[in-house]
Structure formats: structure tokens, C-alpha cells
Amino acid sequence: MYIETMDAAIECENLTKTYPGKPPVEAVRGISLHIKRGECFGILGPNGAGKTTALELMEGLLIPTSGTVKVLGKTWQKDSTWLREKTGISLQETKLSEELTVLETIRLFASFYQDSADPKDIIAQVSLESKSLSLIGKLSGGQKQRVALACALVGRPELLFLDEPTTGLDPQSRRQVWEMIQKFQAKGGTILITTHYMDEAEKLCGALAIVDQGKIIAQGSPGELLKDFGGQTRIEVDFLEPGPDPQWISPHSEITHMSEVSPNRFLLQTTSLIDSLPKVLAAATLTGKTIQTIRTHQPTLEDVFVGLTGRNLRDEVTGS
Amino acid sequence: MNPAPLKKSWTSRPLPQMVYTRLIEFTREPQAVFWVYFFPLLMAFSLGIAFREKPTEDLLVCLVGNPLANSTGKPPIASGFVFSRETIDVAIGLLRRGRVDAILESEGINGEIKLKFHTDPTRPESALAKAKLETHLAHMNQPTLEPIPEVFLNLGGLRYIDFLIPGLLGINLMGGGLWGVGYALVDLRVRKLLKRFAATPMRVRDLLLSIAISRFIFTAGQVIILLGTSWLVFGVQIRGGFLDFCIIVILGGFCFLSIGLLVASRATKYETVNGIMNLVMLPMYVFSGVFFSAERFPEMLAPVIRILPLTALNDSLRAIMNEGRSITSLGFEVMVLGLWTAGTLALAMRLFRWR
């Protein structure tokens, strides 16, 4: 169904966008991306980082202050009609008409495309069959979000742009949205998604760019980012009674660091949880003390972000 | 490769779908239906009834002096009138408060009797009373009648309702065009739906056309209801050609649609568009002769008033409905409407923004 070519789904070079005003807002300050076809690419960043702006530049909805964008090998200036047929978009906030039913809405959007999917099939894909005759105004937030996704899918796009498609949804609805995205990707589609949920990015995205204050501060697969910027896995051991010899375990190849938090609590850092956990257990048994709990903490993208910026992902960007 | 696109049935093409969804959306909002269809009727009814000619009710005329050469000192009797005798001061007071419709005053100068009318130009009954009294006096062979031209409302056998209905049609077309298009567009923009549409292959042309077409359908309904009801209830007629009438309605509707488009081409807030809309409509409400004739404004304003689109529309509607004139005699008005349409449409297309 999709043309297999070597070229990129999206390529952009040194994109910048400055919103005029007093003072002007430099929302995007030089972003370059290369997104392969068939990939699910995530843009991760805190509120106000410039995710939406960057996405809309690539969607051809905003004109960049400088820099270039190529989508599916074409530019918005020259081939916008063709590109509109091939891309599906879900904006961060759209209020669809409350007085239309789900089916009427999807039909309307289907009418815009030359080669559109059957509205009923699309509604089934987003699991809204039972709601297809309900008014949009009577749907829950998660259901509305799925209608928005259906609107993006109804033109049989090759490329999906999703701006925070799961913000504000309950875990159940989020999982449903993820499934749809994965199904779309399985059929060869390319996805560009923004989010500030790390678990979402880790689950869906093969490649990620972490954006802060309009710039990409790190890029790579989730694994690479975790390895490079996440720091090490931590193991926390609590003994029931205080007083094992503080040297009960000696640092070795995997365990890079050990500290005594309190007489019965120790914190270890390791490069490999699998290898060091048996050794930790063995050493702990040798002390003759009873272990109360062992907690492990693997680095997340949240840690990557904190490590890179010293701030939390959900903090607002202040005064940039 | 993608399969060759299937040829779509016309109902699943963008324009019919957009028009259809706009129409059903509208019918699902009962308040909107009320304001669009019943409010104008309500207005026509209340004004029509308040100002209706009362054929069975007598006109009240105050006599000052002894104008009807009646030596008995009692008020004369004439069908259609109720006369009373008052002093001039009392009579003027009554006229002011609308308790009498006109005053006929006589002055005896050197044995010659001169007559004088006092009328209230804001009330059609007043002009009617004067007109009828004149005929009545002519029948009675009153010799020295020198009526003073005080009648400003040029009724010419016309009832107020006949004057009013074309004006109401005019403001409905104006309000429909401006609110219908202006508000609809800003609403789409505020809800980011306009931006969402921009992200599809749908063309601006289809969007604007769909708004225009759905507006025309609502407006046609409004015109039919307003005209039909005023015909049934008040006997208001279109004396000129029906086709001429339709052309003027379409021309006027299109003109205000374009103005609405211009008003909303950039506004991103409801407040902004509200403000601009009122700024545009208020002067026309006042000056374009909706409830009373625009001829009552000072002479020097006339050239400006004449080139307002609502004046051109109201004047044309009245010319066709009341005077039975044809559209060919309305060159100036048609030109005014055409120029406004072309100018605002061109500007609106230049200024239009999706976001």
C-alpha cells in the first residue's frame, strides 16, 4: 500500500519560528530533524517548549521564520494539495461541531479527500461503533479524542501528525489510542507525535527528540537516550535491623557506587541490574541480617530530561 | 501505488457535505431557529399592530376656533372622524401625547377664514387624518383652504406596514449576512476548526461557498415566512415583478455576505467581531430608513445615506414592492449594492486568514 523508498518522511533543516509581538517569542530556535518512513517519531518536551509550533511548521500550517521543511520529498509551497491528501493531522485542541454526530463528522472529513476510507470502517477502527449516531457534544473527552484521530485517519494518510493525542485521557483510553497508532504504523504509516508522557514515548516511539526552549537537546532511540543521559540503575537495600558491616558488599565491575543512607539502608548504583542483583542478594545473605526490602529504580526519560536540564518535564518553561 | 481514486457521488463531495452539516447543525439549535425565524416575525407583528391603520377606528381631530362653519357650537359629525373642540394649548398637548391625531385650527382674519393643520410627523395616523380631512373639506366646498405642508411621512395611500415590511426584510438580510457569515467564520476560527479544515485538502472556495449557500437557504426561508405572514395578516403585496424582487433580495443578501466576510476575515475573538459588526450595522439601522423614511434626515446627509448598502436595498425593495417599479429603474441602487459587494469581497479574500 505504501511506496517503499529510501527517502525520508520528513526532513527539516534549521527551522525557526519567531512569533511577532512585544517582546517577540522565539518559539522554535533551530530544529533539524530527519524522520524515516514507517517510523513513529516522538517529540518530547515540557509545556511551552515549542512542540506544537515545531509540529505546525512541519504540517505546513505555520510559515517558518527561517529554515526548510520537506515532507514526503515535497514542499508545502509547491505541493500542498498533494501533501494534504497524504497527511492526517490531529491538532492539540479542536472543538468539533457539538451538534453533529460522530458519523456525520467523519463523513464530512471523508468528503475532503479524493481517496477516503469508508467512514464506518474508520469509526470501527477507533472503537466508536456504538457512538456513531451520538452527538459529539455528548461524548467524553477520550471519545472526542478518538473522533479527532478518526478525522485524521479517514483520508488514508501515509503520514500522521498527532499533537498530544492522549493528554487528559484515562489509562484505558490512552491504551486504546496507542493501539490505533501502532496499528497504523504496522500498516507502514509514519507518525510524528508530540507528548509529555515518557511512558507514551517509550512505548510508541522508535526515535525521539527531546525539545526544550525551542531547541532539540537530545535525540535518539529511547534506549540510546536512557543509556547516554539516564544515569545508572539504582538498587536500594533495606535491612530489618541496623548494623551490617558498611563494607558488606565491595564495588566490582557492575556496581559502580555504594553509599550508606542510614545504618540499615544502602544505595547502590549499577550498570547492569541483571548481573548485579544476584551478587547483591548473595552478599546480603552473608551478612547474616534479614533483608526487609529491595527496591530498584531504572532510569526513565524523565530522568533523562532532569539530567539534561535540571528541571522536571512537567514544569512550565519560565521566562525564555 | 494507491488505487486510483474512486469517483465520488455528489453527496459525498466537500461542498454538499459542508452545506448539509451546516444546515443540520442549525436545525439542532432551537434558539438559533427562534432568533432567525421568529424574531423578525415578532418584530413585524408588534410594529405592524402598533402602527396599523385602524379602518374601523375613527380618526380623532381637535377643532380650534370654528373651522367647519358650524354655527351650533357643537362639534360636527362626519363619518370616519371624531371631532372635539379645545383651545389651541390643550389641543397641542393632546396631539403631543398622541391622544388626538390632528388639529384643525381656524383663524378669522377680516371676515376671511383661514385654516391651519397641526400634525405629528412621527405618527402615520396624523398624516392620514390630515389627508382625509382635506378630502372631506374639499367635498364640503370649503372656500379658503390653505393647508400648510406639515406632512413629512409621505404615505401616498400607503400604510405604515407597507413601508415597514421592506425595511424589515432589509435589516434581516443585513443581519443574516453579517451575523451568519461573520459570526460563523469567527466561531470556526476560535474553535480551531478553521485551522483543522486548512489541514485537509478542502479549498477555501468550498468553505466560503458553503457558508454562503447555507446562509441563502436560511435567508430564503426568512424572506418567505416574513412575506407570507405579512401578506396573510396585513395584506402586504409585491406590486412589481417577482423576479425583480428576487434579484434585489439576492443582490442585497450577497452584498451583506461579502461585508460579513470582510468583517470576519481576521477577527480572532467573538468580542472583536461583535464590535465591528455593531459599528457597521448601527449607522445603517439609524440612517437607512428602516422604521421611518430616511428623507427625514438633514439634506446634507442625503448623499452619504444614499450610498449605504442598506439604503440602496431598502429603497429598491420599497420601489418594487410598493411602487411596482422594475429593476431597470433602479440603476443607482443596483450599482451601489454591486460596488459594495465587489469591493468588500475582493478585500476580504485578500485579508482572509485561517487562524
Ligand SMILES: Nc1ncnc2c1ncn2[C@@H]1O[C@H](COP(=O)(O)OP(=O)(O)OP(=O)(O)O)[C@@H](O)[C@H]1O
Ligand atoms: N500564536 C502565538 N503567538 C505568540 N506566541 C505563541 C503563539 N503560540 C505559541 N506561542 C509561544 O510559543 C512558545 C511555544 O509554544 P508551543 O505551543 O509550541 O509549546 P508546546 O511545546 O506545544 O507546549 P504545550 O506542551 O503546552 O502544548 C510558548 O512560549 C508560547 O507562549
Ligand SMILES: [Mg+2]
Ligand atoms: Mg503544544
